[in-house]
Amino acid sequence: MADPSGRLSESTARPAVGPLPPSGRPLPGAGSSRLDLLERLLAAEEARGCAEAAVSWLSDELGLPGLVCAGLAEDPLRLVRLASRGSRAKQFAIALDDPADPFLPVLGAELPVRFGRGGRNAPEAPFQRAPFVAFPLHGLAGGAPRPAGVLFVAEATRLGDAVASELQWMCRHLGRRLYQIWTGEQLRERERRVAREQRLLDGLLDAVPDPILLTDADGQVVLANPRAEELFAAGEAPREGRVQAVSRNSLLFSSALTQRVLAAGEQARRELLLVDPADGSDLLFELLSAPVAGEQEGKGSGVVSILRNVTDLRRATEEIEENYRRLRAAELDIRAERDRLNLIIRSVADPILVTDPAGAMVLVNEPAERLFTSSQRPDGEGAPTGTPGEGEARGQAERDNDAQLSSFVSTLFSAPPGQRWRGELTLTDPATGAAIPMEAISGRVLSEQGEVTAIVTILHDQSEARERARLYREVEAAKSELEGKVRAATAELVHQNELLRRQHIELEQASQLKSQFLANVSHEFRTPLNAILGYTSMLLQGVYGPLDGRQERGLRRVDSNAQHLLSIINDILDIAKIEAGRMPVRASEFELPELVGEILSELEPLVERSRLEIRRELADRLPPVHGDRQKIKQVILNLLTNALKFTPRGSVAIRVRLAGEEISVAVVDTGIGIAPSDHQKVFEDFRQVDSSPARPYGGTGLGLSICRRLATTIGGRIDLASELGRGSTFTFSFPQRWRREP
Amino acid sequence: MSKAPAAIEAAEANGGPRATPLILLVDDFVDNREMYAEYLAFSGFQVAEAADGHEALAKAFELLPDIILMDLSLPGMDGWEATRRLKQDERTRGIPVIAVTGHVLDGHAEGARGVGCDGFVAKPCLPEALVAEVRRMLERSRSGRGGR
Numbered sequence: 001m002a003d004p005s006g007r008l009s010e011s012t013a014r015p016a017v018g019p020l021p022p023s024g025r026p027l028p029g030a031g032s033s034r035l036d037l038l039e040r041l042l043a044a045e046e047a048r049g050c051a052e053a054a055v056s057w058l059s060d061e062l063g064l065p066g067l068v069c070a071g072l073a074e075d076p077l078r079l080v081r082l083a084s085r086g087s088r089a090k091q092f093a094i095a096l097d098d099p100a101d102p103f104l105p106v107l108g109a110e111l112p113v114r115f116g117r118g119g120r121n122a123p124e125a126p127f128q129r130a131p132f133v134a135f136p137l138h139g140l141a142g143g144a145p146r147p148a149g150v151l152f153v154a155e156a157t158r159l160g161d162a163v164a165s166e167l168q169w170m171c172r173h174l175g176r177r178l179y180q181i182w183t184g185e186q187l188r189e190r191e192r193r194v195a196r197e198q199r200l201l202d203g204l205l206d207a208v209p210d211p212i213l214l215t216d217a218d219g220q221v222v223l224a225n226p227r228a229e230e231l232f233a234a235g236e237a238p239r240e241g242r243v244q245a246v247s248r249n250s251l252l253f254s255s256a257l258t259q260r261v262l263a264a265g266e267q268a269r270r271e272l273l274l275v276d277p278a279d280g281s282d283l284l285f286e287l288l289s290a291p292v293a294g295e296q297e298g299k300g301s302g303v304v305s306i307l308r309n310v311t312d313l314r315r316a317t318e319e320i321e322e323n324y325r326r327l328r329a330a331e332l333d334i335r336a337e338r339d340r341l342n343l344i345i346r347s348v349a350d351p352i353l354v355t356d357p358a359g360a361m362v363l364v365n366e367p368a369e370r371l372f373t374s375s376q377r378p379d380g381e382g383a384p385t386g387t388p389g390e391g392e393a394r395g396q397a398e399r400d401n402d403a404q405l406s407s408f409v410s411t412l413f414s415a416p417p418g419q420r421w422r423g424e425l426t427l428t429d430p431a432t433g434a435a436i437p438m439e440a441i442s443g444r445v446l447s448e449q450g451e452v453t454a455i456v457t458i459l460h461d462q463s464e465a466r467e468r469a470r471l472y473r474e475v476e477a478a479k480s481e482l483e484g485k486v487r488a489a490t491a492e493l494v495h496q497n498e499l500l501r502r503q504h505i506e507l508e509q510a511s512q513l514k515s516q517f518l519a520n521v522s523h524e525f526r527t528p529l530n531a532i533l534g535y536t537s538m539l540l541q542g543v544y545g546p547l548d549g550r551q552e553r554g555l556r557r558v559d560s561n562a563q564h565l566l567s568i569i570n571d572i573l574d575i576a577k578i579e580a581g582r583m584p585v586r587a588s589e590f591e592l593p594e595l596v597g598e599i600l601s602e603l604e605p606l607v608e609r610s611r612l613e614i615r616r617e618l619a620d621r622l623p624p625v626h627g628d629r630q631k632i633k634q635v636i637l638n639l640l641t642n643a644l645k646f647t648p649r650g651s652v653a654i655r656v657r658l659a660g661e662e663i664s665v666a667v668v669d670t671g672i673g674i675a676p677s678d679h680q681k682v683f684e685d686f687r688q689v690d691s692s693p694a695r696p697y698g699g700t701g702l703g704l705s706i707c708r709r710l711a712t713t714i715g716g717r718i719d720l721a722s723e724l725g726r727g728s729t730f731t732f733s734f735p736q737r738w739r740r741e742p
Numbered sequence: 743m744s745k746a747p748a749a750i751e752a753a754e755a756n757g758g759p760r761a762t763p764l765i766l767l768v769d770d771f772v773d774n775r776e777m778y779a780e781y782l783a784f785s786g787f788q789v790a791e792a793a794d795g796h797e798a799l800a801k802a803f804e805l806l807p808d809i810i811l812m813d814l815s816l817p818g819m820d821g822w823e824a825t826r827r828l829k830q831d832e833r834t835r836g837i838p839v840i841a842v843t844g845h846v847l848d849g850h851a852e853g854a855r856g857v858g859c860d861g862f863v864a865k866p867c868l869p870e871a872l873v874a875e876v877r878r879m880l881e882r883s884r885s886g887r888g889g890r
Contacts, residue, residue, distance in 0.1 A: 161832055397832060422800055519845070521816075523844040526865050526866050527771055527774065527844050527865065528773075528842040529865035529866050530774055530844065530865045530867065531771075531773040531774050531777055533866050534777045534778070534781070534866070534867075534869050535773070535777055537868045537869060537870065538777070538780070538781055538784075541870070543784050544782070566866060651881065653839055
């Protein structure tokens, strides 16, 4: 509180009177009244009540009409009006921190100060136009006076000494009481504030979600918020697991704290892995410790520790790092993808354009540039060269191209979704002015909201395709012409075939006719031959009487020649029959020894005449044969006849044996034999090796030829082994069981 | 046509085989027919002759010969048809018929058996061979009858 006394002497408040003289004598009849006042002052617990009692007493006992009591109330820097009588200054106050306040000097004075009426410097006078006296009110603290307020007393008439004395007495008590109340009030206020701050602090600590602990210099926990207690306090009736967790946590925490003694103002930060006592899971904390300078119970500084749970934080950090890494990878992928896409677009020989909804080209590859924008590129390789007219033509071509493309693309922005558009454009090559037929294929690029954001158009030069199509058509035409020719040729061939077929049929018919003719001829031959042979035979038998020698000789010539003629006719007929297919195979089961016996008995006259013998050499246990007995017999008979015929002396043998699935019948003679060069000849028609007219051996020369034909018909064959002069061996082989060829 | 019709004795008259068997010779080629007839007669048989199928049937029904030698290719009714009719008739069914033909193509012999011929002889056939066949057939026929 400033001491204004130094300035009071020169105060504007020029005292009108000197200080009032101290008075020790009370006013008459005031004894009981004073006691009453003192009781009331002491009884008052508040400054206003106290002031009101004083003002009321002064007004009642001393009859003072104007009184204003100002004192310390709530604000320590302002003296405010506490009680008043007869004053209109409702808001009267004295600012203790304002050096210009005219009443400040009063506070430093020992005695009352009188203020004159209407003093020019009297501000906010407590009383309207009336002079007044200001009585300082002092309290006592530590033996020294302390300002506690000011009592203004209006001086309508000059205060008498008794009244002044009474006022001074009262002011002494009022001042002390007011100061007492003030200081008491201040103390209570401070206590209230401390308590409030304490509550605030507690609330604050409790509200902090991080565990907070205050430890003293010995490491003992002085203070812990509920979150800290969850970690470090076992609580009531704890589980075994919780007790262990809590004690382990405490141990870890203590050791973390004592790792290093902290200097003042230093903060320590370290990680601390604790156990959640509730469920035993790991909790990672960041431990922040800082020394607290304080006189905690007179001891050295403590340490405040804040544990920040970073379990989730670390997980989150890791996730963020992982996500970031993925993001980087994805970005790299996308970049690679985009590079690849660019590469693809660049490498495509067809023009590719991307157009935005406004119709502007967003992206074009080089082939597209050549068509649409080359003359607009200042540096372009396609930039116009040559005459200005040429450049003009280029620009015109590009504008035309652009217009065509725009009109094609513009239809797409409003077209129904989900399809590609295909169109034909005839663009102009800006470089040559040649027309290029182009196939345009457009697709829309849609945003996620389904709006068309761009249109991708690929142009494909159709010139080659059209040229190919033209060539293809020509090839087709040539092909169809060729096909026509082939068809004609084929038809001709078919016609020729048909002719051949008819000729074949005719030939067949002719062949049939020939066979028929032969058969008929042979019949016609036989009928007269029958008569010739018959009558000759009858003549020779003497049916018509005896014959002389010459007649008989002549008749025998007739007979033998007729016989020969007959055998020729028979052979020819056989060949004709075989060739006409009129000698079918008639298979039956028979025994070979029996057949050979039959053949030999038929040959008996011939054998007798030849004076040879035929040796039978039949293998043992020959199986029965299934075949055409008639044909087999004919072949064997023929071979034996030949052997007898061509063997002047020596022997003829027939050897029959089984070779695999074949029967082999060998007719072996010691006759004249056949030269190897003639081996084939003997099987030909009308052939004898000696074909001279003077040949010594009879026969038609058709026998072997017929044999071979017959052998072939039944699936067999005839082999010849012979040397001239050393005899011959004809081997007739045929299947033991004949099977019709499929 | 026949040389000795009067000499022919009726078979049914004495109800048994003739002492001299009667051969009916059917052939349109006169040289052959007469040649065989002469030889058959020379060999001791009675011979009747016919030049075609119709005549053959008439003679057969009339004379009821012991053997019929039937040429198959005949003008008018051929030998097959004639044989078929003979074999269908009660009176002539039992008379052996020997087919005599110059056609030696496959099927003729079978065809002849098919219509009821009892024997088959291919021309050219010497008279003595024919007679031998006739004798063989008569022998068979007699033993067959004797067996009844």
